[in-house]
Amino acid sequence: MTTLVGHRGAPTLRTENTLPSLRLASDLGADAVEFDVRSSSDGTPILLHDRTLERFWGVPRTPGELTLDELQRLRTGDPDERIPTLAEVAETVPIRLVVDNKEPALVPAVAATLWAVGALDRSVFIGEWQVLTVVRERLPEAEIVLSWVGPDLPPDDLLQSVRPQALNLRFDSLTEQSVHHAADLGYRMWTYCVDDPAATKRALAWDVEGLISNDLAAVRPTLTNANRS
Template identity: 70%
Template sequence: MPILVGHRGAPLRRTENTIPSLLLAAELGADAVEFDVRASADGHPILLHDRTLQRFWNDPRMPGEASLAEIQALRTEVTGERIPTLAEVAEVVALRLVVDNKNPDLVPAVAAELRAAGALERSWFIGQPEVLTVVRAHQPEAEIVLSWVGPDLPPDTLLDAVRPQALNLRWDSLTEESVERAAARGLRMWTYCVDDAQAAARALAWGIAAVISNDLPAVTPVLAGASA
């Protein structure tokens, strides 16, 4: 059975990249949760995908223009959810953590907070080459999943620099041949986002190692059936 990863938690049911969303993903059967990390103006790693705080939080600033206190004072209108720190997530979410750090300068702080929470060894690092090359240099032992837009694999020079254990290709550009070429390079294949049963069945048939999904209930029966 592929590893089932909640994309920013369970974003169809709770606000993405919040603790309620991540915890709900665990309840819905996820093996791991993927989330995005940026920094506040005072350097604290927080969970946020977008470049600004506008979506969900109704604040036009970039996170680097607001202090942690200002960011954590923001609330969603209906449910009152807030933006958590990475430290909070590492403390309360017991699943594997799939960390998409958006800022290469934040790599040491992210590693330090995960280590302080005893979560570094259960963390995978996913995302773009410019960040992951820094992760590899800073953490030679890190488990790295390099995101890429297929179907072609990344160039050998990049693979040699990042030394990922797995690739993460967009589902809408992934092919079975991509999976086979990755396997020939000794790389596992992840894919995002798989959100329906038909796609989950095809990913299973192709031997995908990890499926990132926005809709865990839609794909879990297919993947769990294979395990049974």
């Protein structure tokens, strides 16, 4: 069964990595939501992709320079949109959580937060090997999806260190041969970002398991029809 993943929620409709965006992704039929985690200055895991707050929040500083209270006072212009904590997301978003933690040192806090709210068993860890190596050491049974720029797969020593269950290759560099090679090695394949019906059909024809999408409304009908056939 194919897993449809909202990329930072539903970013074409609401500001990425906010609770309204993540909840809307669930409403639009996503099976899971992917989001990015960084730390406030007081060590709280919060959602943000970029290294600084400038693009959406208008502050040319890193989140690690502001306290949680300062971060949560920031607004996009929409009073419902603010920077959420990981705990808030885990408590209120009911579908699978695909966690892209950007900071290796934050892994213990992320794991502890997910465990405390009972969401660890529905969490998947995705992203770069530097963080995922720490995740594997801290959480030996974790479900891990290792991101990589293809079409070549990660080297064997890295795969042995991270021990992912799946690989995540950019769709614009993914090939059918990449998918088959991964399957031969025992790895499932995810890809990002799939944002239109034609790309969805191609990914399904290649037996890609996880589709990460910015435009869930454009992708879901094709996926639904394929599941019915």
